[in-house]
Amino acid sequence: MEHGRKNSNHSGDDQDIGIKVDGREISNHADLGRSVGRGMIVVAWIGIIAILAYFLQKLSDHQSFPNQNITGVVTADGSRQITLQRSRNGHYFVTGKINGVKVRFLLDTGATNVSVPMDIATKIGLKKGISYPIRTANGTGQEFATVIKSLTIGPIKLTNVRAGINPNYNSESILLGMNVLKKFRMVQQDDKLTIQQLSK
DSSP: OOOOOOOOOOOTTTOOOOEEETTEEEOSHHHHHHHHHHHHHHHHHHHHHHHHHHHHHHHHHHHHSOOSSOOOEEOTTSOEEEEEEOOTTSOOEEEEEETTEEEEEEEOTTOSSEEEEHHHHHHHTOOOOOEEEEEETTEEEEEEEEEEEEEEETTEEEEEEEEEEETTOOOSSEEEOHHHHTTSEEEEETTEEEEEEOOO
């Protein structure tokens, strides 16, 4: 009696497909699907973490330098007013312009005049005049006299402002000293400082 022989080969539809992913062999479609799904989850979490890091950095920057986009108001009597938020380190920084070039100011009631770091002065084209001695918290030094044709902070505008160019002041901020601040009416309440330039 003749017995039929069994075919040891399976049809193409029943064969397992061997695919290696990250060094592991994936034996069938179900395993492959699970592996791809896990990969997508990892990618999604990486994206979420990156977005959170971006917004946390933005928040930190805002707390360190909150007055980057000052608009201010002009009142009915012609006075010009801005309100500043104190930064995390306790100082008042604000973005403004010198001769039309965007700069950052640090309000300093301990400084007699506006003091501009040498590299910033070069960038915005301020001309060095005569040198004169100055006294700072770090000792004595020298500055070069200059004149700022236009200084603006929001709606506040000043012209022909005396200033000094300091070759030893390495900073990204220009000190806004009392020769400018004394022209304003300033009121501080909690962490906010209101500056008003009265109409003439």
